[in-house]
Amino acid sequence: MNQSFFIKTYGCQMNEYDSEKLNDLLEYNGYKASKNFEESDIAILNTCHIRKKASEKLYSDLGRLSKFKENKKKLGKRMQIIVTGCVAQAEGDEILKRNKSVDYIFGPQSFHKLPKILKKSNSDKVYNDFLCENKFSSLIPSKSKEVSKLITIQEGCDKFCSFCVVPYTRGAEFSRSVENIYAETIALVKNGAKELTLLGQNVSSYESNVIKDGIRKKIRLGDLCQILSHIQGLERIRYLTSHPIDIDDNLLDQHKKNPKLMPFLHLPIQSGSDRILKKMNRKHSKTFYLSLIEKIKKIKKNMAFSSDFIVGYPGETDNDFQESLEVIEKVRFASSYSFKYSPRPGTPSSLKDSLIDCDVVDRRLKEMQSILNKHQTEFNLSFIDKTVDVLFSGKGKKPNQYVGRTPHLQPVHVLSSENLVGKLLSVKLEDLTSYSFHGRLSA
Numbered sequence: 001m002n003q004s005f006f007i008k009t010y011g012c013q014m015n016e017y018d019s020e021k022l023n024d025l026l027e028y029n030g031y032k033a034s035k036n037f038e039e040s041d042i043a044i045l046n047t048c049h050i051r052k053k054a055s056e057k058l059y060s061d062l063g064r065l066s067k068f069k070e071n072k073k074k075l076g077k078r079m080q081i082i083v084t085g086c087v088a089q090a091e092g093d094e095i096l097k098r099n100k101s102v103d104y105i106f107g108p109q110s111f112h113k114l115p116k117i118l119k120k121s122n123s124d125k126v127y128n129d130f131l132c133e134n135k136f137s138s139l140i141p142s143k144s145k146e147v148s149k150l151i152t153i154q155e156g157c158d159k160f161c162s163f164c165v166v167p168y169t170r171g172a173e174f175s176r177s178v179e180n181i182y183a184e185t186i187a188l189v190k191n192g193a194k195e196l197t198l199l200g201q202n203v204s205s206y207e208s209n210v211i212k213d214g215i216r217k218k219i220r221l222g223d224l225c226q227i228l229s230h231i232q233g234l235e236r237i238r239y240l241t242s243h244p245i246d247i248d249d250n251l252l253d254q255h256k257k258n259p260k261l262m263p264f265l266h267l268p269i270q271s272g273s274d275r276i277l278k279k280m281n282r283k284h285s286k287t288f289y290l291s292l293i294e295k296i297k298k299i300k301k302n303m304a305f306s307s308d309f310i311v312g313y314p315g316e317t318d319n320d321f322q323e324s325l326e327v328i329e330k331v332r333f334a335s336s337y338s339f340k341y342s343p344r345p346g347t348p349s350s351l352k353d354s355l356i357d358c359d360v361v362d363r364r365l366k367e368m369q370s371i372l373n374k375h376q377t378e379f380n381l382s383f384i385d386k387t388v389d390v391l392f393s394g395k396g397k398k399p400n401q402y403v404g405r406t407p408h409l410q411p412v413h414v415l416s417s418e419n420l421v422g423k424l425l426s427v428k429l430e431d432l433t434s435y436s437f438h439g440r441l442s443a
Helices: 013-028 050-072 088-097 111-120 134-138 178-190 223-231 249-257 274-279 286-299 319-330 358-381
Strands: 004-007 042-047 080-085 104-106 148-155 194-200 207-212 215-220 236-240 264-266 304-311 335-340 386-397 401-405 410-413 424-433 436-441
Touching: 004 013, 013 042, 013 111, 013 148, 042 050, 042 088, 042 264, 050 080, 050 088, 050 249, 080 088, 080 410, 088 104, 111 134, 148 178, 148 319, 178 207, 178 223, 194 223, 215 223, 223 236, 223 249, 223 319, 249 286, 274 286, 274 319, 286 319, 304 319, 304 358, 319 358, 335 358, 386 410, 410 424
Parallel strands: 004 042, 042 080, 080 104, 148 194, 194 236, 264 304, 304 335, 410 436
Antiparallel strands: 207 215, 386 401, 386 424, 401 410, 424 436
16 A cells, blocks of 8 residues: 555644544554655645634645645646545535545544545545544554643533534534543553643533442543543643633642642633623623632642633624733733634624724734733743743754743753653753743752
């Protein structure tokens, strides 16, 4: 066979996980990874549908790949183009209409079928069933030797925020079994993983069951973190992304007493205005969110937070925007992501006609990002001359330079004549450049 493939990944960390698993499946079935599209026999685009630009990038790349395919055909060679991920799920038929060069479409829960379909040359072109259980049972153990690894434990979402496509592209909430997650974690740790990030569109809604002594026990995210923390060799546990209303006391108790659970929580709010939160169908108020933040801080004093903000949601007034800035000032996030509202086809918010003028949205976003960046810089500066634990995951760009992260996910660069990859070491942070630290190993 010896056919080669190349995967381009757009979007979130869950897509990164899916791409890695697809890579493993293809290699297991005799295909070989290529360095780029030009040298590949099979071009795979693993797509994101969260924002309009991500979808536009797909169609731009498909246009370029179509020309590669035509040129290869003139040389007597064959190239197949595969689109998978969330755009494939949402716009499968549209993709085929707009670009006749695409061979197959696979939704994010159907990509495990790809190796068999390639061998059969099936006449069907679109595969977008919601098959979470089949997907995860079809995956094979990763051969990756990376120190920090991602593992999807939950897919889909039942919240139906009015701006979000996830319920339509990833389906209803599905949680993997504890046994399945534990086995994958053991395999990753045996290959050298020291840090694990548990992924889910709504990871804090994770819920599974185990049978012990004939009794069925419900396992939530906090319970899972406790179970995984007993694995020898696993040093750190993280999770994302969470919905505020699913953060329960069991999870907070783990943050209080489990040293392997890192003191950094990504907790999106999207807006600080109750009026906009209601329009977004977020199911919580600004007061609830701020109260939750304070509750967590009392339980874990060194907990830091990041968040997501959407600027220019339909109908957002200057007052609504100012309320978002008030939340930012009260919480002072260690880092955050802020975006201009992007209407996604099929979502309730895309039907609204009260869109905000682009110049107004640009001005608001610039103002918000200026404040967020200021707070991030101040948070980082508070660590100068402090000694923190850093888990080193790779080499830096300079000779003898190694890169790692603090418990709060801050990148750190250290010079050392010894190989630091995979080691958890104390580092004194001496200098801050942009958003990364330079430090030296403590004696």
